[in-house]
Amino acid sequence: MKRIFSSIIVLSLLGCSDSDNSETIDQKAGLVSDVRTLIEPYQLQGLSQHVANLPNIEQPIAQLGMQLFYAKSLSGNIDTACVSCHHPFLGGGDDLALPIGVDAVEQNLLGPGREHMPSAAHADGGPTVPRNAPSTFNIAFYNKVMFHDGRVESLDTQWALNGSNQSIRTPDSQFNTKDNVAGANLAAAQARFPVTSTEEMRGFNYAAGQSNQVLREQLTSRLKGETNELAHNEWFNAFLNGFEADINDVDINQLITFDNIAFALGEFQRSQILINSPWHNFVEGDDSALTEQQLQGAKLFYTSYENGGFNCASCHSGDFMTDESFHVIAMPQIGRGKGNGLTSDEDFGRFRETNEENDRFAFRTPHLTNIEVTFPYGHSGAFLTLEAVVKHHLNPALSIANYDPTTLQPGLQTNNWLANTEKALHQLTQLQAAGESKLQAVDYTEQQISAVVAFLKAQTDPCVKDQACMSKWVPTREQDVDNTQLVAEFN
Ligand code: HEC
Ligand code: HEC
Structure with a gap:
């Protein structure tokens, strides 16, 4: 009850600014300039500059x-x-x-x-x-x-x-x-x-x-x-x-x-190539491309922990939103695993390639373009929603404590998921203690989560949700050789 009450207040507070249109415009202009300042160090230029070198589906x-x-x-x-x-x-x-x-x-x-x-x-x-x-x-x-x-x-x-x-x-x-x-x-x-x-x-x-x-x-x-x-x-x-x-x-x-x-x-x-997203348009100079909520999400994404943000861009960096590097973030380990560990249903991730102890349970930072339509998320597909993935990054231990894989997919192998996931969490804690992790647990509000999710949805090229638009990547029956x-x- 208390929760419902406070969210009504929050909603009405947000609603208030609508009554004064010029204030809203000022507020949005302020957000746009904040985000432009925040992304400056990343020297984003948009991905379209590279497209000329890529094949076209008509070829x-x-x-x-x-x-x-x-x-x-x-x-x-x-x-x-x-x-x-x-x-x-x-x-x-x-x-x-x-x-x-x-x-x-x-x-x-x-x-x-x-x-x-x-x-x-x-x-x-x-x-x-x-x-x-x-x-x-x-x-x-x-x-x-x-x-x-x-x-x-x-x-x-x-x-x-x-x-x-x-x-x-x-x-x-x-x-x-x-x-x-x-x-x-x-x-x-x-x-x-x-x-x-x-x-x-x-x-x-x-x-x-x-x-x-x-x-x-x-x-x-x-x-x-x-x-x-x-x-x-x-x-x-x-x-x-x-x-x-x-x-x-x-x-x-x-x-x-x-x-x-x-x-x-x-x-x-x-x-x-599916890059015509609102965020891409924003990066290429269109100040009106994002909603206020998406701009708020962008601020959290590009602001460091020290400055009250979520530090996402420290790993999801650059135009493609990935450093193409490997990090331990302890996403739930479900499924058959890669044959690692005593129960052979673990997945040692990057360690399988490098044999470096710090790489145990590390996985590649994925890019985030069109992330709205590429669910489930994580190397084992453990999360169905963006809300859950974002919350996991902000407090892995809490996310694992709340995690329930039972309805995710029929027959999913989950016998040792908790023990296996806790090993990855332990590894994360150790790396954090040694100052070797870019991930830190931070407090968050539901409103902040919604803002980050809105920002992630600004990575969607509308084409990916439109079968007519996507059908150029589906062959005709005549092309069956x-x-x-x-x-x-x-x-
Ligand atoms: C049975 C399902 C399945 C089939 C069939 C399959 N893939 Fe995949 N594909 C996967 C999985 C799972 C991964 C991730 C494996 C990993 O990272 O260890 C993957 C990874 C990839 C990646 C890497 C993407 C990235 O982000 O790094 C590409 C590209 C890809 N597949 C293309 C193909 C092509 C081309 C074929 C056919 C020759 C193919 N796949 C057949 C399941 C499949
Ligand atoms: C320490 C580096 C790091 C930071 C900081 C980070 N991420 Fe990630 N992110 C990763 C890695 C690594 C994965 C993949 C993990 C896996 O597959 O097990 C990932 C996965 C994701 C995914 C799922 C992608 C997919 O295709 O499955 C989303 C969405 C995401 N991150 C968003 C965020 C957001 C939002 C933030 C800030 C709140 C953030 N990340 C902060 C490293 C990071």
């Missing part, structure tokens, strides 16, 4: 990439495609905390309702993939690292934004060592790996026990038509179109290679 190579992205023929048992977990209508993800790849009950059903076949290998009633599927939107703007633990990463010391990377390390090469066949950029390098994951695409019997490279060669042979797995097969034509090649100049062995498959997949994803195109169904 033949991106169209070929789209055909591959939707082709189940890139999975061992021809039952899963990239799009199974990264659909443009689902924010470039799958709307699930944790994905289900191969052996789904209904292959074409994406998002909530997608379940793992009870009779399949590794079936336990829950999701099979141990980490949340990040959005593919705007991945072109990552310069340094891909994946929650950065296991695909640039070794370059200078980054030409969305240009090419000279030197990329992947799980196929040793830590800190260049993978010589990684390809031209991080997206192409990343695209070599989903097919190799048993739970994501490979399946349990296709090229079992074979190296990643042998598996890729088998898939390439399949697309070339050397095996009789595809009854219908027009890939050669699709590759000729995609690479704008002349049939008299190239043969199929030069054209259909796994390097080319990965490159095209990368170009399709790099064409998913081997009758394995995934035509998505949603509950």
Whole structure:
């Protein structure tokens, strides 16, 4: 009762300023100038300056990439495609905390309702993939690292934004060592790996026990038509179109290679530029782009703890709102885990790559563009709402004490979630005590949380909520070249 009463007062206080219009305008102008001052040190310039170097979805190579992205023929048992977990209508993800790849009950059903076949290998009633599927939107703007633990990463010391990377390390090469066949950029390098994951695409019997490279060669042979797995097969034509090649100049062995498959997949994803958000317009100079509440949220986001803010930009920095670095923030550890720890359902995060003690339970700072539509959040998809994620950052211990994973996803593995999460929390506390964490617990009000959430919603490009606008990243039925195109169904 008391709570309701005080929020009525707050609302009416906010309402009051409406009665004096000029005061509101002054107040807003003040907020605009406060935010402009706060972001000055970050030298934000907006992301659009980099777009000229990126592929456009109309280009033949991106169209070929789209055909591959939707082709189940890139999975061992021809039952899963990239799009199974990264659909443009689902924010470039799958709307699930944790994905289900191969052996789904209904292959074409994406998002909530997608379940793992009870009779399949590794079936336990829950999701099979141990980490949340990040959005593919705007991945072109990552310069340094891909994946929650950065296991695909640039070794370059200078980054030409969305240009090419000279030197990329992947799980196929040793830590800190260049993978010589990684390809031209991080997206192409990343695209070599989903097919190799048993739970994501490979399946349990296709090229079992074979190296990643042998598996890729088998898939390439399949697309070339050397095996009789595809009854219908027009890939050669699709590759000729995609690479704008002349049939008299190239043969199929030069054209259909796994390097080319990965490159095209990368170009399709790099064409998913969705940056026309209110915040982007504000950064590019439009003072009227944000609401008062969003401006208040921006202030909290860009103000340090010492000055009464939430210090968010110390990690979510720059135009892409990420430092592309790794931090321990102790988000709940749910799901099967990555095979770490005594119970093997832990996920050591960046430590898995570096073996540095400080990296245990550290994960990459994700970018925040279109964050409104890329739920659930965190490396294990533990949070459904932005309110809950923001509160977690401001008081991880309290957030974990209040956390309840039981209704998040059918069959979700949660036996050891609390013990595992408390280990990460313990690690965070130790790092904080040693002065090695940028995260600090602070008091907050519900009003502040709403303001920060409003600011996060100002990162949304309206296109991502509009299926007609997004449909340019969905192939037509005529573009199905081997009758394995995934035509998505949603509950
Ligand atoms: C079964 C679900 C599933 C399928 C199928 C799948 N992915 Fe993913 N994808 C994920 C998950 C989970 C991650 C995060 C894994 C990690 O960080 O360890 C991921 C990560 C990524 C990333 C990195 C994004 C980032 O923010 O770093 C890209 C890019 C990507 N996938 C593209 C693809 C492509 C291309 C394919 C097809 C070749 C594909 N995915 C197939 C689930 C899937
Ligand atoms: C210490 C660095 C750090 C600070 C400070 C920080 N974050 Fe984060 N943030 C992260 C990391 C790391 C993750 C991913 C954690 C994981 O996956 O387990 C994350 C995840 C998120 C996510 C979920 C993104 C997704 O795609 O799942 C949101 C939203 C977010 N942060 C917003 C904020 C806001 C708002 C603030 C300020 C209140 C903030 N962050 C402060 C490092 C930070």
